[in-house]
Amino acid sequence: MATFREAIQAKQHLVKRWKKMPGVVGIGIGFANGKDRKGGACIVLYTVNASASVKRSCPRCVSVRSVKAARRVAVPVRTITSGPCCCHVQVRDRAFARQYRGRIRPVIAGYSVGYPGASGTAGLIVQSASRSAQRYLFSNNHVLNKNNTGGYTETIQPGGADGGRSGRDRIGRLYRFVRLRKNGVNYIDAALSIPTANQLLAPRYATVGVVRGHVRSYGVGNRFKKVGRTTGRVSGVVESIHTDIDVDYGNHAGLGTIRFRNQTVIRGTVAVSLPGDSGSVWLTESNYAAAVNFAGSADGRRSIAFPIQWAMQAFGIRVARAAGSRGQMRTNGRKQKNPMRTQPLSAAQLGTIVTKGARKANRRKQKRKGLH
Structure with a gap:
């Protein structure tokens, strides 16, 4: 063997x-x-x-x-x-789990979020790993960033494919993101949105409640669960890790098909990753965040995801908890370098992932209004 x-x-x-x-x-x-x-x-x-x-x-x-x-x-x-694998932002309606498409205040993980015209899923409510009490909404770059650049992008809830409108449903704006590379190595599709007020984000996860923190690694055969805007609450098992895979972004930001390194494929018995599920976060059975869904197979029964530990490293964040506390990082007492499990990003890998800031306001609109 x-x-x-x-x-x-x-x-x-x-x-x-x-x-x-x-x-x-x-x-x-x-x-x-x-x-x-x-x-x-x-x-x-x-x-x-x-x-x-x-x-x-x-x-x-x-x-x-x-x-x-x-x-x-x-x-x-x-x-x-598997068929071709595609990123899963939703621009048209589909008849699946409608209960996660409505307006909810404060916003919790698992519900529709996006920008005008498109919807994904609010993955987690997070905050800085430092002492700052500022909360952020965590999801995919292509869910919170309309064109993969540092331009102003409004965050609305529900997302644009679910009736969300600019202004009326605004909860914040794009804050930081990792640029997706058309010709280069990609590890994560991730971004943060900063709310207009901290109280707009509640550190809870739909149907689950409190997320206790996140795991540092996981292995093939581990069983996970998640809530996504389209498929609702589903479960799956880790089918493969260390997976290099091509993902089709279509016309989004002119990316076409780009390659990701060392990803995770999670298999479900029903559809677990459909358009609108992008950004949803897989949890362990004991309610620790494990992996971030950003794409899926042609039939939706395979989720393409990356370890959430990588996003925690890249942005310097932790799962937000009530009263300003931060979720713990669970190591599971395993060996640090175990080829049977996913691994945190090395210093060299982390050095290739640059988080970029986004503009605070739409300068063009400001100029038209005589404010800039």
């Missing part, structure tokens, strides 16, 4: 050959039997379809040097037809 460390070596080998595997949209690491660790680790290839040409381009195994002995190990390859 192959170990996770050996599977990571094999994955790195395949990533270099990606161009020679047409139809492959993602390369990750999971369980060889698809259920538990008894069968060892494998490479998981996500493909656009199950055609003969795609199958011919996918190897059945990859040979790598054993970690423990002077021999070679054949790491098996499991192929999953």
Whole structure:
């Protein structure tokens, strides 16, 4: 049986050959039997379809040097037809969990949020890891930022696809974000909105209540739950980690299809990631934040997510709690460098993620009103 460390070596080998595997949209690491660790680790290839040409381009195994002995190990390859993976902001209505699309004050995690014209999901209510009591709304860049730039973007609740209007439903504005790169490495799709008043955001999560904090890492087979604007409350299991994957952003900010590194794929038995669910946060069974949904497979049954620990590192934030307290970071008592689990961003990786500030007001409108 192959170990996770050996599977990571094999994955790195395949990533270099990606161009020679047409139809492959993602390369990750999971369980060889698809259920538990008894069968060892494998490479998981996500493909656009199950055609003969795609199958011919996918190897059945990859040979790598054993970690423990002077021999070679054949790491098996499991192929999953996921279809193309797309980011999930909603610009039109769909008949799913309507209860999370209405106006709610104060705003809590799990409900519709966005900007005029589009809706995603309020992921978490967070605050600075320092002593500041300022609260922020955390979600995806493409949910809170209309064009992937530092221009002014109004945050409204409900989002624009759910009847939210500029001015009347404004709760804040884009505050900080990580720019998505068309030609470069992407790790997270994340942004913060600052409210017009702290009282507009309540540190609670729909149907769950209090989020206790966040986990530093998690592994294949872990079971999660979340609430999203479209699919409502759903559950899923981590199918693969360390997954490099191509995500189609369509016409949003001229991005097209861009690549993300070391992502997590979470599988549901029903749709768990549909348009409008972007920004929703997966929780552990004990109510700790774990991963951030930002895209999904063609049928919605696979969520593409990144570890929330990465956003906490990038923005210097923690889960907000009542009375100004901050959620704890749970380490689970595991080894810090365990290939079977996700890892916090290294110093080098964190150095490539630059958070950018957004303008406080729309200067064009100010000029028209003679205020600037």
